[in-house]
Amino acid sequence: MSLKTFTREEVKRHASEDDLWIIIDSSVYDMSRFVDLHPGGAFPILELAGKDATDAFYGLHRQEVLVKYNRYKIGTIADEKPQVDFYEPGSLSKVPYAESSAWMGFKSPYFTDSHFKLRAAVRKVCDSLAAEAREFEDAGIKPSDEFMQKMGENHLLAMNIGPGPHLHGMVLPGGIKGEDFDYFHEMIVHEEIGRWKVRGFDDGVIGGMVISAPTVLNFGSPALKKKIIPEVFAGRKRICLAISEPYAGSDVARIRTTAKRTADGKHFIVNGVKKWITGGCWADYFSVAVQTEKGISMLLVERGEGVETKLIKTSYSPSAGTAYVTFENVLVPVENLLGKENKGFLVVLSNFNHERWVMLTGSSIACRLVIEECFKWANQRLVFGKRLIDQPVIRNKLAKMISSLESIHAWIENITFQMNNMSYDEQSDKLAGPIALCKYHVTRVMHDVADEACQIFGGRAITKTGMGRTVETLQRTYKFSAILGGSEEIMADLGVRQAMKKFPDGARL
Ligand SMILES: Cc1cc2nc3c(=O)[nH]c(=O)nc-3n(C[C@H](O)[C@H](O)[C@H](O)COP(=O)(O)OP(=O)(O)OC[C@H]3O[C@@H](n4cnc5c(N)ncnc54)[C@H](O)[C@@H]3O)c2cc1C
Ligand code: HEM
Structure with a gap:
């Protein structure tokens, strides 16, 4: 519908329950069809029928409400301009301290043009995904494959693991070459994802992967890396890190999950339980700390026979996929060792x-x-x-x-x-x-x-x-x-x- 312009006098004439207009920041809203549906009840709106409701509105609502209910906007007040800044997706906040100092006009010894370009591009992508992220968080459901793949297409998964050869040859958001990506770029990526303000969902998308993918990237065999890393960074498969157990959290050395070699030496048989594994509910791969003959080892376990996961309800969203994981006689090829046998502590610490x-x-x-x-x-x-x-x-x-x-x-x-x-x-x-x-x-x-x-x-x-x-x-x-x-x-x-x-x-x- 095309928007019209009105005078304040005209708005005043629409002040009954059946014909109810209000002004919010120089925009005119026809509330007639909405007043009985209004989550805050009809009464507060009726009181302001035909009037300017800007202060009353902003005392009670976030501005997203106006975006969501934009369909009730019928026009603007002639010769008036909005006084409230609307957040433009992809833009910087002007509120003091809302951005880090380099983005608030202060000099920085650290950030270059390349970082500014990356932030601008990543902010746009992240803003475009924010509403979806919130829906998953609120519904407490698994981040969808489509969502993960959108992250993957924009390299938003691979960029969480730090600079390195896994980014080489890529053109990252903002036209940044993968070879030029450094930890300040990575810091920007984490900050922009954090702007979704959905802590549980963030962990479900990024948290498990950030701590587990490096175990394969840095300690997996070339074949394992070739198979797993591209599909994880593309968002087609998911990976998590399974160290903690009901018996041992801070004290990693006391884990009880075991991996025993089969008689032919070609496999390990894994038995044990893991607790609070971020993203575990829907992981395809588990990077698992196990006790082997002479110490701790790390093994990459694929979801399959003998692997079970169930959700642990925590204070944040089930979208984090926090899992209790059971391994019962799970057969794992020895090629899935991450690092050396009995030297898994190094992998954990790394x-x-x-x-x-x-x-x-x-x-x-x-x-x-x-x-x-x-x-x-x-x-x-x-x-x-x-x-x-x-x-x-x-x-x-x-x-x-x-x-x-x-x-x-x-x-x-x-x-x-x-x-x-x-x-x-x-x-x-x-x-x-x-x-x-x-x-x-x-x-x-x-x-x-x-x-x-x-x-x-x-x-x-x-x-x-x-x-x-x-x-x-x-x-x-x-x-x-x-x-x-x-x-x-x-x-x-x-x-x-x-x-x-x-x-x-x-x-x-
Ligand atoms: C939501 C969630 C997600 C998680 N995701 C993962 C995951 O993906 N993968 C994974 O492997 N683990 C994961 N964890 C486990 C997490 O790393 C552990 O909870 C953490 O290491 C603490 O272990 P704990 O809870 O067993 O506490 P404990 O080790 O039992 O310690 C209990 C308390 O005592 C204190 N304490 C312990 N030792 C000392 C000491 N020497 N001196 C002083 N104080 C001490 C600790 O600070 C702690 O506050 C997750 C946990 C949660 C809750
Ligand atoms: C375009 C106009 C308006 C729309 C689309 C709208 C929409 C909404 C929505 C979606 C909520 C629930 C929000 C939430 O949980 O945060 C809400 C709550 C409320 N609204 Fe409105 N509203 C509008 C105008 C007004 C006006 C003019 C008033 C008058 C003061 C008003 C008073 C309230 C009150 C009192 C609540 C309850 C707030 C609370 O629980 O703290 N609304 N409104």
């Missing part, structure tokens, strides 16, 4: 730094997005006749959140710079401690941000739909980051123990 760093980037963006929402909410919510932001105590909460976020983000950028400029061995030697300490700090910051944001949003912070949705998600899910990939206690301890390894013998006060 990806910890990258996994934890990925979690740093995801945690930082989750805080940033919540802070953006707090800023907007504090600016638009009127309480006791004033905006929340006019209360010093609310400004103080924002100050605490912003300063914590910017300090962790600066540390993450510093660590990312080290990753770009250190060999793998140097990273292993120098970065395990700082990454662990940074992860410990980031999840403490998340705790504080979730807490302050809840107080700013009030009841909406503990309501799943509506204005406080993003805050509700953070306060319900930040503990995942504090426990997964090494819990806070373990991270803090590891960080200081790593520092003590380099403590000079002769140092005294």
Whole structure:
């Protein structure tokens, strides 16, 4: 329908229940057919019939509501321009601290034109997938094959595993050559995916793969790599990492799943159970830690006879596919060994730094997005006749959140710079401690941000739909980051123990 222009006087004449117009930010909406269907009831709309409802609307709704119900828009007010900025898919936010500093016009020693191009292109793709991502999250269902394949087509799966030969020869979003992709590019990819604000679904799409694909990429035989990696990065097959068990989480060495060689030496027979395996519900491949004769080994197990998975209900969406996995006499070819037999601990350890760093980037963006929402909410919510932001105590909460976020983000950028400029061995030697300490700090910051944001949003912070949705998600899910990939206690301890390894013998006060 073509849109007309009206005067405010004309709108005023449509103020009855059967003929009900309202103005929101210079747009005119005909609510006559909607008023009885309105989720907030007819009463609030009737009160504003024929009037400007902009402030009332933004006090109660997210602007997505207007996008979804755009069909009720019949025109605009003549000679008036909208005052509210509408989010244009693919664009940058103008809210202070809503983007990291390089994207807010500050100078950066780290980011180049190539990073800006990648972010612009990835943001467009991710924005185009955001509504679908939310539908999966809310329905708590498996991320569809079509969704995974769209991710694959845009290289959004392969780019989560870091720079390396697996990207060489590819042209990535923004025209970036795979050979030029570095950890800052990867950081951008994680941040953009984080903007979907659907923590469980994110883990279902990316989480299991990020921690498991490297075990095949870096330790699988050439044949195994050739078979598995292209189909996983294309989104046709799914892979997960199965280390934790009901008996052993932090203490990996105590796992009880066994792999015994068959008499002809050609296979292993795997028996045991694994708990909390992200993406396990629908994984085609499991990278599994097992006890072999003289230690831990890693084996790639294909879903098949003897492999069973069932959903574990957690605080976040079942879209994460968190599984309890049972292996009962599963026959696995010896060619599926990842790394050397009895040396699987090296494989387990090898990806910890990258996994934890990925979690740093995801945690930082989750805080940033919540802070953006707090800023907007504090600016638009009127309480006791004033905006929340006019209360010093609310400004103080924002100050605490912003300063914590910017300090962790600066540390993450510093660590990312080290990753770009250190060999793998140097990273292993120098970065395990700082990454662990940074992860410990980031999840403490998340705790504080979730807490302050809840107080700013009030009841909406503990309501799943509506204005406080993003805050509700953070306060319900930040503990995942504090426990997964090494819990806070373990991270803090590891960080200081790593520092003590380099403590000079002769140092005294
Ligand atoms: C949703 C979800 C998804 C997961 N995904 C995967 C996955 O894909 N693959 C996988 O293999 N695992 C996965 N895990 C397992 C996860 O890695 C473990 O939960 C984690 O390692 C902690 O182990 P635990 O829960 O057994 O806690 P425990 O090891 O039993 O520890 C309990 C608590 O005690 C503390 N603690 C332990 N040891 C010490 C110590 N020495 N000093 C001080 N405090 C200590 C810990 O910090 C922890 O808070 C997932 C878990 C969850 C909840
Ligand atoms: C184009 C106009 C409007 C549309 C499409 C619309 C749509 C909606 C939707 C979808 C919800 C549920 C949202 C959620 O759970 O977040 C809702 C809630 C609500 N709406 Fe509207 N609305 C409109 C205008 C208005 C106006 C003008 C008022 C007047 C103040 C109003 C008052 C409310 C109230 C009080 C709620 C309940 C909010 C809550 O639970 O906190 N709406 N509306």
